[in-house]
Amino acid sequence: MLKLKVNDIDVEVEEGTTVLQACEQAGAEIPRFCYHEKLSIAGNCRMCLVEMEKSPKPIASCAMPAAEGMVLRTNTEKVKKARKGVMEFLLANHPLDCPVCDQGGECDLQDQSMYYGIDKSRFKENKRYVPEKYMGPLIKTQMTRCIHCTRCIRFATEVAGVPELGAIGRGENMQITTYLEKAMESELSANVIDLCPVGALTSKPYVFEARPWELKKTETIDVMDAVGSNIRVDTYGWEVKRVLPRINEEINEEWISDKTRYACDGLKNQRLDTPYVKINNKLKPSSWDEAFKAASERISKTKSEKIAGFIGDMTNMETTYAAKDFFEKTIKSENLESRYEKLYINTNVRSNYLFNSSIEGIEKSDLIILIGTNPRYEATILNSRIRKNYLKHKTEIISLGDIGDLTYPYQVIANNTDTIKDIIDNKHEISEKIKKSKYPCVIFGQSVLKLKSAPYIFEEFKNYLLVNNKISDDWNALNILSKNSSTVGSYDLNVLSKNSSYEILDKLENNNFEILILFGQDNLNFEKKNEFIIYIGSHGDKGASIADVILPGSTYTEQDGYFTNLEGKLQKAYKASYPPGEAKEDWQIINELSSFIKRKNLYKDKNQLIDSLINYLNLNNKNEAVFEVPEYNFKSEKIITEEIDYYHSNVIARASKTMSECKNIRMSLPKTGTDN
Amino acid sequence: MAIKKISKVQPEKFEFNKKNKETADSIIKNYPSGKQQSAVMALLYLAQKQNDNWIPLSAMKYIAKYLDMPYIKVYEVATFYSMYNLTPVGKYFFQVCTTTPCMLRGAYNLVDVCKRKISEEENRLSEDGKTSWLEVECLGACVNAPMLQLNEDYYEDLDPTKLEQIIDKISNDEVPQPGSYRGRLSSEPENTRKTLIGNKNA
Numbered sequence: 001m002l003k004l005k006v007n008d009i010d011v012e013v014e015e016g017t018t019v020l021q022a023c024e025q026a027g028a029e030i031p032r033f034c035y036h037e038k039l040s041i042a043g044n045c046r047m048c049l050v051e052m053e054k055s056p057k058p059i060a061s062c063a064m065p066a067a068e069g070m071v072l073r074t075n076t077e078k079v080k081k082a083r084k085g086v087m088e089f090l091l092a093n094h095p096l097d098c099p100v101c102d103q104g105g106e107c108d109l110q111d112q113s114m115y116y117g118i119d120k121s122r123f124k125e126n127k128r129y130v131p132e133k134y135m136g137p138l139i140k141t142q143m144t145r146c147i148h149c150t151r152c153i154r155f156a157t158e159v160a161g162v163p164e165l166g167a168i169g170r171g172e173n174m175q176i177t178t179y180l181e182k183a184m185e186s187e188l189s190a191n192v193i194d195l196c197p198v199g200a201l202t203s204k205p206y207v208f209e210a211r212p213w214e215l216k217k218t219e220t221i222d223v224m225d226a227v228g229s230n231i232r233v234d235t236y237g238w239e240v241k242r243v244l245p246r247i248n249e250e251i252n253e254e255w256i257s258d259k260t261r262y263a264c265d266g267l268k269n270q271r272l273d274t275p276y277v278k279i280n281n282k283l284k285p286s287s288w289d290e291a292f293k294a295a296s297e298r299i300s301k302t303k304s305e306k307i308a309g310f311i312g313d314m315t316n317m318e319t320t321y322a323a324k325d326f327f328e329k330t331i332k333s334e335n336l337e338s339r340y341e342k343l344y345i346n347t348n349v350r351s352n353y354l355f356n357s358s359i360e361g362i363e364k365s366d367l368i369i370l371i372g373t374n375p376r377y378e379a380t381i382l383n384s385r386i387r388k389n390y391l392k393h394k395t396e397i398i399s400l401g402d403i404g405d406l407t408y409p410y411q412v413i414a415n416n417t418d419t420i421k422d423i424i425d426n427k428h429e430i431s432e433k434i435k436k437s438k439y440p441c442v443i444f445g446q447s448v449l450k451l452k453s454a455p456y457i458f459e460e461f462k463n464y465l466l467v468n469n470k471i472s473d474d475w476n477a478l479n480i481l482s483k484n485s486s487t488v489g490s491y492d493l494n495v496l497s498k499n500s501s502y503e504i505l506d507k508l509e510n511n512n513f514e515i516l517i518l519f520g521q522d523n524l525n526f527e528k529k530n531e532f533i534i535y536i537g538s539h540g541d542k543g544a545s546i547a548d549v550i551l552p553g554s555t556y557t558e559q560d561g562y563f564t565n566l567e568g569k570l571q572k573a574y575k576a577s578y579p580p581g582e583a584k585e586d587w588q589i590i591n592e593l594s595s596f597i598k599r600k601n602l603y604k605d606k607n608q609l610i611d612s613l614i615n616y617l618n619l620n621n622k623n624e625a626v627f628e629v630p631e632y633n634f635k636s637e638k639i640i641t642e643e644i645d646y647y648h649s650n651v652i653a654r655a656s657k658t659m660s661e662c663k664n665i666r667m668s669l670p671k672t673g674t675d676n
Numbered sequence: 677m678a679i680k681k682i683s684k685v686q687p688e689k690f691e692f693n694k695k696n697k698e699t700a701d702s703i704i705k706n707y708p709s710g711k712q713q714s715a716v717m718a719l720l721y722l723a724q725k726q727n728d729n730w731i732p733l734s735a736m737k738y739i740a741k742y743l744d745m746p747y748i749k750v751y752e753v754a755t756f757y758s759m760y761n762l763t764p765v766g767k768y769f770f771q772v773c774t775t776t777p778c779m780l781r782g783a784y785n786l787v788d789v790c791k792r793k794i795s796e797e798e799n800r801l802s803e804d805g806k807t808s809w810l811e812v813e814c815l816g817a818c819v820n821a822p823m824l825q826l827n828e829d830y831y832e833d834l835d836p837t838k839l840e841q842i843i844d845k846i847s848n849d850e851v852p853q854p855g856s857y858r859g860r861l862s863s864e865p866e867n868t869r870k871t872l873i874g875n876k877n878a
Contacts, residue, residue, distance in 0.1 A: 180733075
């Protein structure tokens with residue numbers, strides 16, 4: 001620990017901290033533009049100047065390491081004058097277009113010039129003009145406003161792992177650009193908008209939409225992938241205008257993926273805003289009563305074992321729980337399934353389907369093995385953690401099969417189940433590496449759990465890790481990377497076929513059911529024959545197109561709901577807006593449908609539902625139904641990591657114009673960014 | 677100095693010739709392994725020499741691959757330094773110094789001559805395609821101001837008429853004598869020496 005004095009206050013800081021951080025610990029606020037906690041230090045804006053004893057000139061506090069016995073002052077006349085001087089130079093070439101700038105109201109330059117700047121300019125020369133740059137469909141540029149802090153360049157190079165941004169020219173004529181003005185090829189690209197302290201990089205889809213002080217801000221959870229990034233949803237009236245990240249060091253740090261941020265315009269398109277009933281083979285708008293009647297009559301007439309329900313990929317846990325109650329109590333059927341493909345899940349202990357090393361834990365891992373997963377597209381934020389680990393420790397990363405650019409180098413080994421058998425039998429070089437490693441991190445994707453030999457791979461590999469003491473109280477090397485936000489929550493609620501067999505999915509394929517109730521499930525792979533389909537969901541997508549009765553529901557921004565992320569963290573998403581038209585919250589629909597069938601509501605109100613849900617989770621009655629591991633055999637197979645359509649992976653993203661635009665641009669680019 | 681323009685006409689391909697490849701490899705060996713990117717400036721200069729005194733985009737890409745670094749990083753370096761030419765230059769390339777000492781001694785008169793006799797704009801080839809000119813910052817020959825650099829040589833103590841003569845000679849493919857154009861030897865005082873007269877070795 002180092003002892004310093006800041007403005008006559010004694011502080012103790014850890015070794016390796018900068019003067020800026022030390023000043024902040026002493027409670028002194030230091031203005032800055034280029035410095036950012038999560039990026040490397042550049043020291044080029046000079047806004048953070050402070051006075052240090054025995055130094056003839058003020059020092060740039062962000063770039064100066066704190067040392068024992070330093071005496072610092074942040075409030076002297078000299079410092080104030082230095083800040084004013086720097087501010088004046090920064091503003092010399094900055095246009096006075098705050099009234100038409102999208103950053104206005106949340107602009108670092110605006111705020112800091114109010115606090116630390118002077119009220120007029122002495123600059124009489126012509127201001128510099130910089131031509132606009134093209135940076136893809138998400139980032140709007142207005143480079144005349146740029147103050148050359150280089151945060152965006154450092155973000156692209158360090159965090160996103162796509163060194164495509166750079167500064168060309170020099171001095172006054174320096175310009176930030178992508179190489180020959182290509183779109184940035186990263187799923188994290190839009191974070192540069194948040195990083196930009198001025199209005200040089202702003203959000204293209206949000207351009208001239210609203211002012212920050214007009215927006216209602218709701219802190220909530222993202223559902224685009226299983227990571228559960230913490231977000232803030234900004235609404236104007238009922239319309240979701242934009243999505244911004246919230247800081248959560250354990251999950252998303254300060255970043256969110258482009259899909260999280262820009263799929264929000266999909267909340268407005270293709271929405272189901274009124275119930276529909278199929279009459280004479282044509283879907284017709286109807287009232288709620290008619291729709292409920294059509295559904296309940298059909299359900300009452302059908303044998304309960306001929307009814308099946310499927311939980312969707314973005315369904316919150318309240319809805320899942322209500323659906324479970326609906327099936328158990330109202331219909332008296334066990335045919336409720338949350339999977340849409342035949343994944344092997346051992347539900348004996350919770351850690352069998354979680355990402356046990358935790359997202360934060362990735363940072364200390366010393367060996368990462370990817371089996372049947374492409375984290376860049378399946379969990380972008382998680383992938384950036386792996387990259388962070390790689391940059392820090394040059395960790396060895398191994399993948400079964402070549403899965404394309406992951407933004408960090410990795411070793412490719414044969415993508416066969418034989419490889420896994422070899423590892424388990426200690427015949428592979430990786431076996432030694434796993435044994436030697438202190439914190440190995442083995443990540444199984446859904447593509448491998450789908451295989452015929454999935455039970456063998458999972459059980460034997462787990463056993464292997466157990467034997468080698470890699471699963472213990474302080475570290476668990478076994479990780480399952482789920483793709484969807486509802487997956488882990490549904491497993492927690494035991495929404496699976498009995499003994500997590502594929503019974504329901506098999507029956508579905510053989511058209512054994514008469515009624516299917518889809519709770520926002522659009523990914524089912526089956527040929528519709530004579531099934532009567534009730535769709536409860538928000539968007540007119542695949543599920544609604546085959547439905548006979550459509551009951552319009554809500555999306556994640558329109559209802560409160562719990563989600564469990566892939567690490568097993570329970571988080572609550574809050575209502576930011578209202579469902580459109582006559583649409584209702586999902587649990588209400590289930591509740592009312594139940595009252596039409598049994599003349600009795602399932603719950604009095606939502607509190608009762610939540611209480612009983614939390615109760616169920618606390619009891620965790622997994623022990624009642626012990627999972628019997630089926631007999632399994634080894635089968636030599638190829639492990640093919642399924643490519644996912646990143647920009648169109650769920651109904652909201654598919655309805656989003658921005659996402660479609662991103663997809664088109666990505667497809668027109670060559671496969672690897674550095675190849676043309 | 678405004679930002680450098682990139683030529684619209686670009687060759688498809690660039691590759692080091694055999695000799696330059698050897699030189700490049702030996703330059704890379706000067707740096708510790710893994711730090712080969714440090715050779716980027718030297719390699720850009722090699723490419724410029726090989727490609728008629730200018731660097732096309734394909735050469736930047738080639739060097740980026742050669743040194744295993746992102747394109748944009750090479751592009752940054754090439755646009756930063758003024759002595760890398762990113763547009764084709766003439767076989768005879770005039771660089772007129774216009775920094776203060778030269779300017780005070782009439783460098784802009786030389787610029788006017790260049791504009792009249794070579795091309796209206798900087799970095800544009802003359803009508804016969806042989807010459808081009810560029811305003812540059814101090815070339816370090818202030819004592820002989822005003823001066824310019826023609827390819828590798830300095831032409832000093834100029835005035836508009838003398839520059840016109842030089843340009844005329846050039847257009848006939850004669851290379852005029854470099855050095856002072858007022859009969860000085862290097863940077864010796866004009867006429868006779870007035871100081872350090874008694875000193876033998878001065």
